Amino acid sequence: MPSRLALLLMTALTVQGAIAADAPAAQTPRQCALTAAPRAVEYPWMSIERWRGMHAEQVARAAKGDVDVMFLGDSITEMWSKPVWDANFGQLKAANFGIGGDHTGNVLWRLQDPAIARLQPKLVVLLIGVNNLNLCGETPEQVFGGIQAVVAKLRTQYPAARILLNAVLPSGAKPDEPVRQRIVALDKMVATLDDGQHVFFHDYGAHFIGADGTLSAENQPDFLHLSEKGYRIWAAAMRPDIERLLNQPRPAQPVVLAADDVRAFAAAPAGFDQARAGVAQGRIEEFSYESRITGTRRKANVYLPAGYTAQRRYPVLYLLHGIAGNHDEWRGYVHAQAILDNLIADGKAVPMIVVMPNGRALADDRPPPGERTFTPAHIAGFTAFERELPEVLVPAIDARYPTLSGGAQRAIAGLSMGGAQSLNIGLGHPETFGWVGAFSAAPNLKAAAALLPESGHVQPRLLYLSCGNQDGLIAGSQTLHRYLKEHGIAHVWNVDEHGHDRESWADNLYHYAQLIFRQGGGASAAPQ
Structure with missing residues (x-):
């Protein structure tokens, strides 16, 4: 038979x-x-x-x-x-x-x-x-x-x-x-x-x-x-x-919007996150490094722009993933390569190296299934990475690739858990990162006063905050925005119409990438 x-x-x-x-x-x-109807055909x-x-x-x-x-x-x-x-x-x-x-x-x-x-x-x-x-x-x-x-x-x-x-x-x-x-x-x-x-x-x-x-x-x-x-x-x-x-976190509380919780920029154009015919494409390669934090060899994806050559030096953007993601999230889920290829080809972003690491500094850094994602041991890996990135990964990247040095030539951004990490790391190391972005930051960010003390703190060239007006985690970003506003600290506050999702993160990468590594920076710059 x-x-x-x-x-x-x-x-x-x-x-x-x-x-x-x-x-x-x-x-x-x-x-x-x-x-x-039930099946009616043999x-x-x-x-x-x-x-x-x-x-x-x-x-x-x-x-x-x-x-x-x-x-x-x-x-x-x-x-x-x-x-x-x-x-x-x-x-x-x-x-x-x-x-x-x-x-x-x-x-x-x-x-x-x-x-x-x-x-x-x-x-x-x-x-x-x-x-x-x-x-x-x-x-x-x-x-x-x-x-x-x-x-x-x-x-x-x-x-x-x-x-x-x-x-x-x-x-x-x-x-x-x-x-x-x-x-x-x-x-x-x-x-x-x-x-x-x-x-x-x-x-x-x-x-x-x-x-x-x-x-x-x-x-x-x-x-x-x-x-x-x-x-x-x-x-x-x-x-x-x-x-x-x-x-992905479900809405934790009702969203309450203020008058200034609005878009700073128009939505990205259709097709911005898709590979375009005729556009020179960069490439992504896997980079590995020894971590003294975990005692293991760890991986990151590294985007090299079209026309990359070792004879030229490049600024570097570090992109951090969410709690259930890994070093492939920005590439596979958010389509970071297509976004950057298109922006660079259009002259809207400067050619840059982009490092997409695994933000979970654990010996076993794979995302665990289900509710184990939120266990204290797992969260501790994200906290440990806040040391590993500036102390281990940045020097390793600078040793391997032709990078420009100094905070003015390094940016950091992340989504969800990675957004909070970006604030904690970027604002905690202003000499290393001059451009800081957080998209839909998770609640693991430090208190605003600890992130940006009133005196003696070097301000970033650009501080970019965003969240969706349908995102139940917006309250933390709103609190930080209001603190910055009350203390006269320049920043971008972009509230789009999305939830805690890739559409918001892709749209904000599109805008953020156009602002970084520009002369002066600051909140007055505007993407095209």
């Missing part, structure tokens, strides 16, 4: 053949998107009876509760192998609610079950829609309506949960195949559901598309479903976002 995967491959090849002829699967189009690889059995198994799992991460979708979600699942999600109280062949209407129906409705997930990982295209023959616009309905159902049913909304993964071997084009059109619409507060859209498709736009049969044997290697690729791409969304 053929295996389940073999039957899926045969069915997928039939479907792909029909789609290659620019037609839906060989069946009459069905209205699947918005109609909540497939060679799954009978209706088997579908009902899988749903019953999932209801039984839901009845046990204790689900922090709910994976929801179709066969691509269903078919995680146990080794890959356990290695990546085994410690996260995750449960799999994927069923092969499901479309949005099937998912809407399954969510109505009382046991599933009673779940209280912290995060829902949603991937759905490809079967609406391939098996139901629906248009991208119709499928988008179905995905929108599923997201709305999840928001209503699990109001405290965040949703990691996956783009439909690419299918079709070549970029010009009609199915690929339909998926591209669909994903553009799905991206608009990202609100930066509850729904977070991520497109992991780039991890499967080669330089020539083709898909690899090694990763997707039928150019649709994933192989074991494909699942490892998807897990590696998705796991940091899952941890980040699980660990």
Whole structure:
């Protein structure tokens, strides 16, 4: 008897053949998107009876509760192998609610079950829609309506949960195949559901598309479903976002805004954080150094601008990550390289070296899963890094790269936990850092009077504070801003319309990078 995967491959090849002829699967189009309904179609690889059995198994799992991460979708979600699942999600109280062949209407129906409705997930990982295209023959616009309905159902049913909304993964071997084009059109619409507060859209498709736009049969044997290697690729791409969304602080208190809690700059233009055609790109390399703080060899990512040469000296920006991140957060999550490449190419930022370290000075500096992120031992690693960066990392960077010396040629900034670290480190070492930025600073920042005593303290050339007006952690930044204002200390205070999210951090990097290393600095400068 053929295996389940073999039957899926045969069915997928039939479907792909029909789609290659620019037609839906060989069946009459069905209205699947918005109609909540159980499975009503038999497939060679799954009978209706088997579908009902899988749903019953999932209801039984839901009845046990204790689900922090709910994976929801179709066969691509269903078919995680146990080794890959356990290695990546085994410690996260995750449960799999994927069923092969499901479309949005099937998912809407399954969510109505009382046991599933009673779940209280912290995060829902949603991937759905490809079967609406391939098996139901629906248009991208119709499928988008179905995905929108599923997201709305999840928001209503699990109001405290965040949703990691996956783009439909690419299918079709070549970029010009009609199915690929339909998926591209669909994903553009799905991206608009990202609100930066509850729904977070991520497109992991780039991890499967080669330089020539083709898909690899090694990763997707039928150019649709994933192989074991494909699942490892998807897990590696998705796991940091899952941890980040699980660990991002929820609003701690109601946001109360003052009259001056407004934007200092217009929002960054569309596409500012995406690689642009024709723009010379810098490169990121891994740098390692011996830490006397941890007694281990530690890593950082180092961005070198386009045209980098050892015959020229560069100013250096240090970018620090959040509590659940690591040295890859600014590169992979915030897209720092694209932001800097574009600004430097446009002449809006000076060519600079950017160091993105791991701000957790521990022998084991990996971000721990779940609530262990907030343990005292873990927090102590961030405190220890406030010594390691100026005492160990800065000298190591200066010894390895052609840097300009002195505080006027060094900047520091960070997001969330890294924002508070940047204030503690930058304002505590004014001779080392002349430019200091904090984006959505976490509550671990020192008291304002300790950061900036009234007498005998060298002021930074630029002190840049920002937070979103939907961020429950804004109170700490507001308190520091008001202290600075009352004491006549020049600074930038930028309050955007975001929450505690990458949109805010990317936007503020865009503005901050234009201000640093300019003559004089100060709050009067304005990005373009």
